[in-house]
Amino acid sequence: MASWPNVALGQEPIHYEVRARIDPSAGTVDADVDIRVAVSDSQSELHLWLYADRLAVEPSGMTEMSARWVYPGEVDLGSATVDGTTIDGVSVAARVDFNSNRDAGGSELIVNIPSGASREIAFHCHCG
Numbered sequence: 001m002a003s004w005p006n007v008a009l010g011q012e013p014i015h016y017e018v019r020a021r022i023d024p025s026a027g028t029v030d031a032d033v034d035i036r037v038a039v040s041d042s043q044s045e046l047h048l049w050l051y052a053d054r055l056a057v058e059p060s061g062m063t064e065m066s067a068r069w070v071y072p073g074e075v076d077l078g079s080a081t082v083d084g085t086t087i088d089g090v091s092v093a094a095r096v097d098f099n100s101n102r103d104a105g106g107s108e109l110i111v112n113i114p115s116g117a118s119r120e121i122a123f124h125c126h127c128g
Contacts, residue, residue: 011037030128041118046111052127053080053107060103082109084124
């Protein structure tokens, strides 16, 4: 017997804007992302995969030797922060669920959606 995951509720994309900056001399990439999606009236939560958050922690399988390969200087961790979360233009709190395998899979942003008609959810994410 196969084990199937829960039904995945989709969002209708409205707007995705990515502004990335690469600094070759510093060896860094910074990005700002603005996202707006429409959710159906039956959706009670929005889940967004924060893949870039995997760079906020050292890889669990890293040894002292492999750390010197990955980080030839000092350890330089990245991040993914989310702010400005709104539902129909009204600010709401969102929570981040740090997965147990965060170094491999990142984290998940979760926005609780009050019941009612279809809504538009917007947020800003900074990765760097």
